[in-house]
């Protein structure tokens with residue numbers, strides 16, 4: 001330094017040690033005389049802290065390795081700061097402690113003064129009234145008056161548990177990139193230097209954590225919060241919260257413990273002791289108990305079938321056709337028995353689950369093979385479903401045929417597009433197969449009428465029309481008699497509707513904010529078709545369909561019948577496919593006592609000289625004071641558990657929350673590392689763009705969790721994210737994850753949507769920014785507070801195979817407006833598009849992201865796979881019902897933009913914080929319970945999605961540092977500056 005005007009510039013007292021362009025170290029050591037405690041030193045330290053993003057408490061009488069040494073020399077003549085050029089030494093001469101206090105305050109608040117002469121300053125002189133440099137003229141000392149804008153007035157601290165909660169001494173009540181700190185510190189004169197220096201360090205930490213810092217901090221009458229440290233002659237020390245005042249009263253070691261706890265210790269979420277008694281793992285485990293236990297056992301449908309034939313057999317019949325929801329092996333046994341029993345030779349036993357696919361595969365294929373070489377095309381004319389009260393789509397019978405075109409193509413060595421569909425609203429049978437030769441003549445025709453039953457949908461209004469069982473006696477191809485009967489699945493589902501949903505509901509008591517029950521466990525065992533098809537992930541699995549029906553229909557039932565109760569409780573259908581077994585089910589409904597929310601505000605903490613943490617807390621519970629002993633010693637460090645993948649490159653692991661079922665939800669952070677003990681995320685976010693990536697939101701969507709870790713480890717290694725801060729929730733829904741692991745043990749390839757939401761069936765994202773007992777809903781809010789990210793990414797997935805629910809209209813759940821029956825892409829995007837003229841930049845940015853992503857996908861296997869899925873989706877869905885099966889593309893990439901309006905109540909980041917969140921995106925990969933190469937492909941797809949976003953953010957952002965209204969402010973312009981964007985260089989970085 002050769003000019004004291006550069007005093008606060010980076011590169012001198014403050015350094016950038018890791019060379020990433022961000023100040024991260026206090027590079028000066030202040031050598032203080034004994035018993036020297038000028039209050040202005042608190043302001044000076046606060047300013048030192050404000051100028052950096054990281055620090056260590058070693059710059060007061062400490063670090064002799066520091067590049068700059070600053071000493072204090074008593075002087076009879078002058079109070080002044082002198083720069084010794086050769087030795088990187090600074091000396092403060094002072095006539096009295098009072099004058100040097102004011103001088104330090106002046107340096108912290110006012111230095112350097114605007115419009116000074118260009119000549120280097122080597123000495124600053126100071127008296128109570130005036131300051132001057134060398135031969136310069138004397139200028140009266142003034143400190144700016146703080147013009148407090150009531151709009152910025154913080155809500156008062158409500159509880160001492162809020163301190164350091166989000167990386168700041170006192171956090172704002174709503175997330176904000178600006179952390180404005182208006183604090184007045186008053187310290188009793190009689191305090192020991194040891195404790196005084198602890199307070200100075202605390203001021204530096206508070207300064208560091210602020211992006212708008214009110215200075216001075218001492219001797220001010222106007223502030224949001226007052227911190228008073230008073231020596232009082234009593235054995236114990238107390239920290240008391242009295243309105244806007246935090247009072248620390250005591251002496252000796254107890255006082256020192258209290259000060260250190262308040263200003264040095266870290267929050268329990270950071271591994272410290274602050275508010276350790278709030279740790280959720282200290283809550284006693286909630287006892288769970290069974291409220292209701294039900295058993296169901298049905299007569300096998302095969303037994304019912306044989307009984308019907310025994311009783312009703314028509315001797316004139318020359319053919320019998322039977323529909324049964326059974327695997328092929330069981331159906332063959334029934335055919336043999338019926339042949340023996342009746343003497344009828346021609347007995348057809350078809351499946352009543354996806355019957356037409358089975359009939360084509362088992363029966364019609366013979367005829368098709370015979371004419372294979374002549375086939376020009378195959379047309380399936382499907383009945384248009386017209387039941388006005390039904391949940392089914394008009395294309396119900398085209399859905400039924402999926403994925404026959406590809407299967408037939410393989411079997412007959414034809415292109416799948418040889419198979420076409422047509423809708424017809426006049427025919428009786430659901431499907432007619434017309435096979436044409438190359439000249440357009442019909443060479444084969446088959447048709448079938450499958451038995452349909454009718455049942456209530458859970459909403460009590462609509463009906464559903466599932467395929468059911470039937471015995472048909474025929475003479476000469478004409479039906480002469482028929483008997484319908486239910487499938488095992490129907491029988492059980494009817495029982496479930498009446499005995500669980502309809503009767504259980506009446507006994508449930510609402511409990512505000514809490515789930516109605518803990519969980520319903522449904523164990524079902526049945527003999528049902530379960531077959532993997534040689535087409536992608538497709539399978540014929542009636543119990544997978546029942547799993548989906550039980551789960552979503554139960555949730556829908558509660559949606560309708562208990563308004564405002566978005567979390568009925570967990571619904572866990574465990575399905576066992578057991579060929580030839582009697583259908584049975586066990587249903588258990590569990591309840592759990594809820595600890596609920598922490599009661600009352602902590603308004604007092606007591607310290608003794610024996611412990612560094614509070615031994616007693618005082619709570620204010622609705623005006624009643626209650627004192628509690630804390631558990632001592634504080635609990636040991638947090639062990640996260642194996643449900644979260646490790647990252648070898650993450651800079652920090654923060655553990656802010658536990659899930660509803662008590663599993664930790666860590667957050668991994670990537671930023672350029674320092675060796676400092678303290679750092680401020682909010683400050684780091686001022687210097688660099690910050691991106692939040694949430695993985696595993698819906699737990700049966702399996703690719704994002706491994707993908708995000710792999711991606712971050714790779715990018716860190718290649719140093720491609722040095723210009724960013726990245727925050728990752730590696731496993732956002734650990735309870736769902738655990739359910740998923742449990743369910744895939746028995747059925748490893750099903751979608752398992754019961755593991756989608758949290759433990760109690762809640763789309764917890766909708767509960768963000770609210771007081772909620774679900775930790776999984778609070779994590780994003782915590783991160784918005786701590787980092788104020790510019791971009792929010794939520795990695796999701798969709799099924800990898802067909803999603804049908806026969807008891808909900810043979811489609812994905814009716815509670816979704818769009819159909820998710822068929823996957824529409826291997827990877828696609830969704831983004832919120834902010835509406836309104838103010839948000840043009842956000843929209844431009846989104847467009848840039850979309851285009852970049854589209855280019856990255858182009859020419860890759862992802863594009864190829866996307867096209868395959870899009871072809872299917874268009875052939876089976878979009879071409880018939882474009883509103884239910886929508887398509888919105890950026891070039892070849894499927895990318896939906898959802899119009900979003902600013903809304904301070906929204907749970908969507910960009911809608912809630914439109915002025916500082918730049919983009920809000922969702923990825924969707926076809927990854928629901930996939931393995932091996934398919935999983936690898938989805939992992940890759942998620943990486944490409946996330947990387948495309950990271951790659952468009954420019955290294956150059958516009959940061960400014962200035963003073964206004966008594967505040968020192970550092971801020972970065974938002975929304976983000978993207979690559980290629982022309983910016984005014986002057987706006988890049990300007991300092992005071």
Ligand SMILES: [Zn+2]
Pocket residue numbers: 697698701796797
């Ligand atoms: Zn999802």
